[in-house]
Amino acid sequence: MTKQQRISAVIAPVLLLLLALVWVNQRALMEPAPPPAIVQGEGFSIAAGSALAQLGIHPADILGAGGLPLISCQSLGLICDDPETGAQDDLTAFSYGWDFQADGFAQRQFSVSGTSRGLVNTAVRAEAGCSPAEPGGDFFRSNLNGTNAQDLDGDGTACGGNAGYGLGLSEGAAPDSVDAGERDPCQYVDFECDGIPDAPVYFTLAPGSPTLALSEATAADVLVTGFAFVPSIYATAAELGLTSGDAIDALCLYENGNGIYDSDDQILFSLTSASPSLATLGGNGASILAPGPLQVVNRADKLGLLPTDEIDALLCSTRTDVQQLYLPDIQRQ
Ligand SMILES: [Ca+2]
Ligand SMILES: [Ca+2]
Numbered sequence: 001m002t003k004q005q006r007i008s009a010v011i012a013p014v015l016l017l018l019l020a021l022v023w024v025n026q027r028a029l030m031e032p033a034p035p036p037a038i039v040q041g042e043g044f045s046i047a048a049g050s051a052l053a054q055l056g057i058h059p060a061d062i063l064g065a066g067g068l069p070l071i072s073c074q075s076l077g078l079i080c081d082d083p084e085t086g087a088q089d090d091l092t093a094f095s096y097g098w099d100f101q102a103d104g105f106a107q108r109q110f111s112v113s114g115t116s117r118g119l120v121n122t123a124v125r126a127e128a129g130c131s132p133a134e135p136g137g138d139f140f141r142s143n144l145n146g147t148n149a150q151d152l153d154g155d156g157t158a159c160g161g162n163a164g165y166g167l168g169l170s171e172g173a174a175p176d177s178v179d180a181g182e183r184d185p186c187q188y189v190d191f192e193c194d195g196i197p198d199a200p201v202y203f204t205l206a207p208g209s210p211t212l213a214l215s216e217a218t219a220a221d222v223l224v225t226g227f228a229f230v231p232s233i234y235a236t237a238a239e240l241g242l243t244s245g246d247a248i249d250a251l252c253l254y255e256n257g258n259g260i261y262d263s264d265d266q267i268l269f270s271l272t273s274a275s276p277s278l279a280t281l282g283g284n285g286a287s288i289l290a291p292g293p294l295q296v297v298n299r300a301d302k303l304g305l306l307p308t309d310e311i312d313a314l315l316c317s318t319r320t321d322v323q324q325l326y327l328p329d330i331q332r333q
């Protein structure tokens, strides 16, 4: 081996190592920053007929960003699909029983139907003004002050002044519609984060869902499922002050821990706009209601919405003075 060959033998591995380090470093620089915790920490369901449903995602799955199933319909213990009739379960609301915490989020976080328009100068109105209108795959927040802002956008493409982080959903001609929402199940009910719930999940189903017939329930009953539960009724329509034909489409719930619906538990919900009880209450599909006796607790305009709008997913936090100081504006950089 010549002197030159010996020098090369020593230098070549060092050069290769340096090149590898530069490559790794550049890769790290090219990797996009991970989305903020609120994006990773949102659980939701899609409406039947959404673009993702055509791809086999079930309308009763609990999904995370990108439409990834976090808890599948089967893992919720539901029938999911009736092989004889073709009827599908459709999750329309769910809660882990831990709503109303002082967790730094806005008092109300919600999703609306694709035809909702919102009051002027709100984030919902901005989405409604996009072409085509696309408020249905988004999450908005309100502190019950007559307006709303966008937390998360279906596809993350800025529109009408909104620039919320994307959930990885489709918007536009063949959209995904969000019809239920909660936080990340791994933080509340799926402690091993293996897709199998270890604690109860409270939920409602759309009329015609096969699990409703099995549980002798309706779309106005709140059901419970999960660890040590088969799907069963947690709070009956009658206990909630609801009547035949009502359908819950958004739910916040705090369970005091005994697993029975009683006086220490707290429930807020929204009904579908066609629900008969709304007429007698003077409410609408964007009203937030409380049971016992049934009453409107947040009117549509408190949330920056119109009476003709439809709230179809709801998360509730309790706001304290401390939290008011650092409520984050969820914006893309
Ligand atoms: Ca659904
Ligand atoms: Ca949108």
Ligand SMILES: [Ca+2]
Residues within 6 Å of the ligand: 255, 256, 257, 258, 259, 260, 261, 262, 264, 265
């Ligand atoms: Ca209870």
Ligand SMILES: [Ca+2]
Residues within 6 Å of the ligand: 249, 250, 270, 271, 272, 273, 284, 285, 286, 287, 310, 311, 312
């Ligand atoms: Ca509603």
